[in-house]
Amino acid sequence: MEHLNVSQISHSFGDQPVLKDISFSLDHGEFVSVLGPSGSGKSTLFSLVGGLLQPHSGDILLEGESIVGKSGSISYTPQTPSLFPWRTILGNVLLGQEISGEKNSEKALEMLERAGLSSYEHAYPHELSGGMKQRVSFIRSVLSPQSLILLDEPFSALDEFTRTDMQKWLLSMWEEHQRSILFVTHNIEEALFLSDRIIILSPRPATVQKEIRVPFSRPRDEELLLTEDFLELKKDIYHEMRLSHV
Structure with missing residues (x-):
């Protein structure tokens, strides 16, 4: 199918x-x-x-x-990253999982490290470049439960x-x-x-x-x-x- x-x-x-x-x-x-x-x-x-x-x-x-x-x-990633400015990078990445009730911080931290963002998990979106924000946005999509x-x-x-x-x-x-x-x-x-x-x-x-x-x-x-x-x-x-x- x-x-x-x-x-x-x-x-x-x-x-x-x-x-x-x-x-x-x-x-x-x-x-x-x-x-x-x-x-x-x-x-x-x-x-x-x-x-x-x-x-x-x-x-x-x-x-x-x-x-x-x-x-x-x-799971949808728009032209602009659409990150919540009041949430940390880790908080933004985990958003989809929180909504579905399947939070996995360990997996999120691992993917942030793979993306070169391991030192930014407690930072906020305004502290990141455009490319870094897009990586965060895509990681959020990958971690969301939708296929x-x-x-x-x-x-x-x-x-x-x-x-x-x-x-x-x-x-x-x-x-x-x-x-x-x-x-x-x-x-x-x-x-x-x-x-x-x-x-x-x-x-x-x-x-x-x-x-x-x-x-x-x-x-x-x-x-x-x-x-x-x-x-x-x-x-x-x-x-x-x-x-x-x-």
């Missing part, structure tokens, strides 16, 4: 259609990116999968059960080198814990570097324009970004997305 199945989802805001008959699936432990131009409805799709909005038509199944309009079924993590352009505000470091760190954490990840981005290179598959959305009203299986083996290193095969596939995806704007 597929982990997540999005079936013929359509949604509008007033008389403005945003998504039209969107269908795709996600297998257990798979990393899938949703790639599309700004304003194509990627974040709206996430709000639908997360239960914050209800689609005008279609269904969303998690482990075969409909989660339409049901919040709390997935599916949605990541909504979490590295878009970071500089290029910090972004690459965060991508490598994210892959190392994902490969260790093998959670299913649905990742939204408008960055072709990022989608290629991280994903098993890429779902390309058209401009509004968004449809699934194309689905691409990424051929590169894992684990992946940043040297991949400069290889001929990587650059050729990046160019192909660019032209595919460019065609929809003509």
